[in-house]
Amino acid sequence: MTTATRSTGDDERSAGNDDRPAGRAGARGVLSAYLALTKPRVIELLLITTIPAMFLAERGIPSLLLVLVTLVGGAMAAGSANTLNCVADSDIDAVMDRTKSRPLVSYRVPRTHALVFGVVLSVASFAVLWAGANLLAAALALSATLFYVFIYTLVLKRRTSQNIVWGGAAGCMPVLVGWAAVSGTVEWPAVVMFAVVFLWTPPHFWSLAMKYRADYERAGVPMLPVVATPRQVSARILVYTWATVASTLLLIPVTSWIYVGCAVVIGAAFLVMAQRLHQGVRRGRGVNPMRLFHLSNSYLSVLFLALAVDAAIGLPVLG
Known part of the structure; x- marks a missing residue:
């Protein structure tokens, strides 16, 4: 039976049946849009650094309830920063192919609602975080949000090619939050982990920006690949990659051979990939910077996983 030959009663029952799934689909769409505002993939990467910091601060396995509270609070803080970033950058997102489907640009979420x-x-x-951990952890998470929104997004991003270098400090804060949640303080190993993520951020993000250089240029955002030559960009990526790998070795005094061995092996792989990118650019060959971008994600994840495993097993430290 075709739609045209159905009875009125059939049409009414069909409409009634279609409304319910449409309503559920609509609700799912709204929830999906708000979730997209928080940039879940970015949050996932940030939380990966939080848990190992907690394990190292505890020198073992911390309270699972404390870990859960810290992850929930940290995810909310990161989600807040990312949402407010979407609000502030909606004009930029609208002209970039990579971001033009974001909820504010596609009108799936009203701007005031997102704010x-x-x-x-x-x-x-x-x-x-204050109720479940302590005031220091809560204050550090809040400071990261404020820094990301008001310093990076509203000031640095549109004004300097060093935007991601200094703005990336906000993405380093989860290690301090995790450490503070366990110990109530911030000690030197936490500062080293902060430095590792800080130095890792430029090669991670600049490799992505090399791929989407035209997007940033069209949006008027002075990311380094927009204002510098590919050779200059790849050279800086290589320098920061060396600095990242070197900084990971500063944790030797509080770790065992498990972490050190892993840091050396995956650090070498990270360096080789950065060197290949630079050599390819220097020789004028076609390069794929996204290979380094994806490897950098895996590098940070594996490095901090090794740190967590090392702390959980509790072998004698090398220092």
Whole structure:
């Protein structure tokens, strides 16, 4: 039976049946849009650095409840920062192919609603971390959000090619939050982990920006690949990669051979990939910077996983 030959009663029953799935689909769409504002993939990477910091601060396995609270509070803080970043950067996102499908650009979430959502997430994050961990952890998470929104997004991003270098400091804060949640302080191993993520951020992000250089140029954002030659960019990527790998070795005094061996092996792989990118650019060959971008994600994940395993097993430290 075709639609045209159905009875009125059939049409009414069909409409009634279609409304319910459409409503559920609509609700899922709204939830999906708000979730997209928080940039879940970015949050996932940030949380990967939080847990190992907690394990190292505990010199073992911390309270699972504390880990859960810290992850929830940290995810809310990161989600807040990312949402408010989407609000501030909606004009940029609208002209970049990589970001033009984001919820504010595609009108799936009203701008004012996104702003309120971001603020509520930040307040909730502070409350969760203060109640479930301590005031220092809550304050560090809040400071990361404020820095990311007001210093990086509103000031640095549109004004300097060093935007991601200094703005990346916000992405390093989860290690301090995790350490503070366990110990109530910030000690030198946490500062070293902060430095590792800080130095890792430029080669990670610049390799992505090399791929999407035209996007940033069209949006008027002075990312390094927009204002520098490919050779200059790849050279700086290589320098920061060396600095990243070198900084990981500063944790030798508080770790065992498990972490050190892993840091050396995966560090060598990271360096080889950065060197290949630079050599390819120097020789004028076609290069794929996204290979380094994806490897950098794996590098940081494996490095911090090794740190967590090392702390959990509790072998004698080398220092």
